[in-house]
Amino acid sequence: MDELAGYRGRAFDLVRTAGASIGDRVVLTRDGEQVEGLLMPRTSGADDTHLVLKLGTGYNVGVRIDESTRIRVVGTGARPTLSRAPKPASTKGLPSVTIFSTGGTIASRVDYRTGAVEPALTAEDLYSFVPELASEADVTAKILYSIFSENLTPTHWKETAESVSQEIRSGVDGVVIAQGTDALGYSAAALSFALQKPPIPVVFVAAQRSSDRPSSDAASNLIGAVSVAARAPFAGVYVVMHEWVSDETLLVHKGTKVRKCHTSRRDAFKSIGTAPLARFRVESKKLEILEKDYLARSSTREVICKPDFDDHAALVKFHPALNPGIIDWYAEKGYRGLILEGTGLGHVSVSCFPSLARAVERGMFLGMTSQCLWGRVDMNVYSTGIDLQKIGVTPLEDMLPETALVKLMWVLGQSQDRAEIARMMRSNLAGEISPRRPEGIEDEKLH
Amino acid sequence: MDELAGYRGRAFDLVRTAGASIGDRVVLTRDGEQVEGLLMPRTSGADDTHLVLKLGTGYNVGVRIDESTRIRVVGTGARPTLSRAPKPASTKGLPSVTIFSTGGTIASRVDYRTGAVEPALTAEDLYSFVPELASEADVTAKILYSIFSENLTPTHWKETAESVSQEIRSGVDGVVIAQGTDALGYSAAALSFALQKPPIPVVFVAAQRSSDRPSSDAASNLIGAVSVAARAPFAGVYVVMHEWVSDETLLVHKGTKVRKCHTSRRDAFKSIGTAPLARFRVESKKLEILEKDYLARSSTREVICKPDFDDHAALVKFHPALNPGIIDWYAEKGYRGLILEGTGLGHVSVSCFPSLARAVERGMFLGMTSQCLWGRVDMNVYSTGIDLQKIGVTPLEDMLPETALVKLMWVLGQSQDRAEIARMMRSNLAGEISPRRPEGIEDEKLH
Numbered sequence: 017m018d019e020l021a022g023y024r025g026r027a028f029d030l031v032r033t034a035g036a037s038i039g040d041r042v043v044l045t046r047d048g049e050q051v052e053g054l055l056m057p058r059t060s061g062a063d064d065t066h067l068v069l070k071l072g073t074g075y076n077v078g079v080r081i082d083e084s085t086r087i088r089v090v091g092t093g094a095r096p097t098l099s100r101a102p103k104p105a106s107t108k109g110l111p112s113v114t115i116f117s118t119g120g121t122i123a124s125r126v127d128y129r130t131g132a133v134e135p136a137l138t139a140e141d142l143y144s145f146v147p148e149l150a151s152e153a154d155v156t157a158k159i160l161y162s163i164f165s166e167n168l169t170p171t172h173w174k175e176t177a178e179s180v181s182q183e184i185r186s187g188v189d190g191v192v193i194a195q196g197t198d199a200l201g202y203s204a205a206a207l208s209f210a211l212q213k214p215p216i217p218v219v220f221v222a223a224q225r226s227s228d229r230p231s232s233d234a235a236s237n238l239i240g241a242v243s244v245a246a247r248a249p250f251a252g253v254y255v256v257m258h259e260w261v262s263d264e265t266l267l268v269h270k271g272t273k274v275r276k277c278h279t280s281r282r283d284a285f286k287s288i289g290t291a292p293l294a295r296f297r298v299e300s301k302k303l304e305i306l307e308k309d310y311l312a313r314s315s316t317r318e319v320i321c322k323p324d325f326d327d328h329a330a331l332v333k334f335h336p337a338l339n340p341g342i343i344d345w346y347a348e349k350g351y352r353g354l355i356l357e358g359t360g361l362g363h364v365s366v367s368c369f370p371s372l373a374r375a376v377e378r379g380m381f382l383g384m385t386s387q388c389l390w391g392r393v394d395m396n397v398y399s400t401g402i403d404l405q406k407i408g409v410t411p412l413e414d415m416l417p418e419t420a421l422v423k424l425m426w427v428l429g430q431s432q433d434r435a436e437i438a439r440m441m442r443s444n445l446a447g448e449i450s451p452r453r454p455e456g457i458e459d460e461k462l463h
Numbered sequence: 464m465d466e467l468a469g470y471r472g473r474a475f476d477l478v479r480t481a482g483a484s485i486g487d488r489v490v491l492t493r494d495g496e497q498v499e500g501l502l503m504p505r506t507s508g509a510d511d512t513h514l515v516l517k518l519g520t521g522y523n524v525g526v527r528i529d530e531s532t533r534i535r536v537v538g539t540g541a542r543p544t545l546s547r548a549p550k551p552a553s554t555k556g557l558p559s560v561t562i563f564s565t566g567g568t569i570a571s572r573v574d575y576r577t578g579a580v581e582p583a584l585t586a587e588d589l590y591s592f593v594p595e596l597a598s599e600a601d602v603t604a605k606i607l608y609s610i611f612s613e614n615l616t617p618t619h620w621k622e623t624a625e626s627v628s629q630e631i632r633s634g635v636d637g638v639v640i641a642q643g644t645d646a647l648g649y650s651a652a653a654l655s656f657a658l659q660k661p662p663i664p665v666v667f668v669a670a671q672r673s674s675d676r677p678s679s680d681a682a683s684n685l686i687g688a689v690s691v692a693a694r695a696p697f698a699g700v701y702v703v704m705h706e707w708v709s710d711e712t713l714l715v716h717k718g719t720k721v722r723k724c725h726t727s728r729r730d731a732f733k734s735i736g737t738a739p740l741a742r743f744r745v746e747s748k749k750l751e752i753l754e755k756d757y758l759a760r761s762s763t764r765e766v767i768c769k770p771d772f773d774d775h776a777a778l779v780k781f782h783p784a785l786n787p788g789i790i791d792w793y794a795e796k797g798y799r800g801l802i803l804e805g806t807g808l809g810h811v812s813v814s815c816f817p818s819l820a821r822a823v824e825r826g827m828f829l830g831m832t833s834q835c836l837w838g839r840v841d842m843n844v845y846s847t848g849i850d851l852q853k854i855g856v857t858p859l860e861d862m863l864p865e866t867a868l869v870k871l872m873w874v875l876g877q878s879q880d881r882a883e884i885a886r887m888m889r890s891n892l893a894g895e896i897s898p899r900r901p902e903g904i905e906d907e908k909l910h
Contacts, residue, residue, distance in 0.1 A: 202782065342792065
């Protein structure tokens with residue numbers, strides 16, 4: 017890494033002339049305004065009209081420069097180092113947390129020489145990368161996979177559920193699963209169904225920005241996940257990620273109600289149609305419970321693991337002119353169920369009705385969700401919904417389409433009985449269906 | 464409609480004992496607190512523990528009642544009437560607006576005897592339903608269809624574009640298209656591509672709640688849409704819907720950047736990854752421009768209409784264990800292009816790669832969008848994205864998946880040339896691609 021990594025053109029000249037280095041505390045002045053912060057590196061290919069500063073608030077801001085901009089070094093900074101530190105002895109007596117790594121940037125270290133990202137294999141690596149972990153938990157690191165999350169399949173969900181169950185039975189106080197962000201919501205939903213009332217928290221965590229970037233969320237997310245796994249009063253499957261673009265607070269999302277809603281922002285993960293369970297304050301390590309109704313942590317180390325999934329289920333997103341033949345194709349391929357991502361309250365075009373009826377005749381389960389994502393399907397309002405129910409399509413309330421798909425794969429792995437499959441799909445098994453609010457006042461404030 | 468429509472049990476008793484009727488101004492008292500508002504009807508099947516009041520702010524609130532709740536009538540209200548009024552003579556000289564009805568609840572009237580929803584066929588119907596329209600525009604009402612919007616196809620888009628073009632050429636000052644909400648975003652995108660730089664506003668409008676419900680957004684949305692069509696300084700294709708659950712403000716969304724994001728809320732439509740163009744204040748009829756960079760209204764009545772779509776394009780939403788065979792199926796069925804709704808920055812599993820490569824070999828266009836919905840695909844960050852580009856998948860920036868599909872159908876209707884199709888898909892033709900912000904500071908505040 018060059019001393020002025022990523023800076024070029026006008027920005028490079030400005031920084032070089034001031035004698036500033038990456039990590040230095042600098043003051044920028046333009047038009048009488050000034051900003052103070054630590055000079056951060058930029059990624060290659062960046063423009064030459066901004067400097068990036070880390071402010072006291074933890075924000076990295078891009079500061080536009082022009083010919084009137086002046087820069088002054090007010091303090092010398094330290095370059096980040098990645099030397100390996102031995103595991104501190106002081107973690108004995110702390111809650112025990114196992115961190116499973118499945119891939120992704122969160123539990124990885126960047127080799128500054130080659131730029132390659134390699135998994136953080138050991139607890140020592142993790143303590144070295146995030147020294148704060150040593151005061152939170154006695155960490156054991158285990159590698160399950162090193163896979164981009166878009167390549168994870170129901171087979172991986174099964175193996176992960178079994179590994180987590182084994183860890184629970186061996187007495188650990190909390191489990192963290194580090195994964196890529198892309199399919200994090202799908203995996204969290206999968207373990208929410210496969211692990212029946214676990215006695216401890218099982219926390220999925222990821223990073224949107226790798227740890228070599230000035231704006232990385234890897235360290236703060238990992239601290240939060242480990243702290244929640246070690247000390248939270250609740251049990252169950254959750255996702256812990258940034259609440260906002262600053263490093264100050266994280267949110268604890270329920271595993272069946274969370275969705276990646278931005279390609280790159282650190283606050284990409286949102287609870288949909290429900291409040292997050294808790295907020296974690298990174299600086300104070302305080303956990304604020306936002307929803308009182310949770311499964312409490314228990315002192316037992318028993319868990320019922322039902323890890324089987326059947327991948328003969330698929331998600332079909334409806335759109336204008338959708339070819340109904342794909343429904344027949346899935347039926348002919350032996351698929352046992354489909355989740356439809358319909359429009360609005362749960363609709364597809366009438367041109368799909370004959371194919372849907374044939375699928376039901378073959379014994380397939382058809383469930384309806386909404387591509388709106390927010391809100392609840394209601395198939396009793398319009399004739400389209402009423403007709404679809406007559407055909408045999410089951411409304412899935414406010415289940416996220418992605419969660420409904422994972423649940424269907426899991427339900428098909430549990431039962432061969434059509435009536436039982438439909439009953440399980442309609443039941444709230446792991447928080448995937450929120451209670452209905454009083455009719456007619458869906459979105460108004462209740463006095 | 465019964466005098467206490469929808470009320471039952473405890474709520475019915477409370478209202479009857481007080482001698483209150485629907486529409487009366489009442490004051491509710493409980494535990495020393497009081498609320499005043501107009502008593503609204505409830506839909507059948509409502510619970511018996513809430514009354515619904517319309518407050519002075521325009522909000523309908525559900526007020527929870529218990530045994531200590533008291534109700535007092537402070538004013539007698541008027542029942543809504545739906546008598547037909549003649550078209551007022553005073554609209555001569557106002558801007559001319561044509562309202563096309565394609566279906567949906569927005570431009571319909573409810574028969575209180577049968578409960579049936581029938582289209583508002585004439586300008587007289589519309590003036591009677593929404594008397595405020597008479598001071599906004601000289602309205603002509605035309606029926607195109609009476610179709611649930613989930614049944615609209617590219618053929619309807621073509622016919623609608625041609626009808627709108629004809630209306631523009633005949634000299635009208637603005638066009639409103641009333642449609643069901645379900646596929647509103649798809650239709651608005653379609654006309655955004657088919658109508659090349661129209662000289663006037665073409666405004667899609669809909670209602671989430673039908674006009675027989677106390678919380679209906681039909682009247683306020685229609686007033687806003689007609690007013691924007693008649694008087695806005697900008698031209699182009701837009702969607703006008705509620706900003707929030709109150710009737711106070713509406714937003715004007717760009718036709719290629721808007722999405723239905725809630726199944727039932729009146730503020731379901733959101734601009735994704737861009738600011739709405741304007742805000743309309745219902746009470747004052749004031750239009751606040753939020754984005755200065757728009758196509759200005761012009762005094763010409765010329766428009767280039769390119770109404771052809773090819774529906775041999777489909778949207779495939781990726782999910783774990785997606786069967787790559789569906790990509791081959793589309794290729795074998797003669798499809799000319801697919802929009803992939805990938806994970807994160809624009810990824811699908813490696814198991815899809817061979818099918819994608821075969822599709823490219825057959826000459827199909829493959830475009831990548833993100834199921835995150837917010838943010839921009841970037842296929843240069845991970846090896847998955849780089850490999851997908853090598854196969855021939857085109858990253859579609861921050862285009863919404865639904866808009867990308869409509870655009871692909873339109874582009875395929877314009878050209879048979881592979882290179883030109885790819886070039887058009889990568890170009891910003893109708894505001895569907897937002898400019899990139901400076902690299903490395905995507906989501907931080909710019910100073």
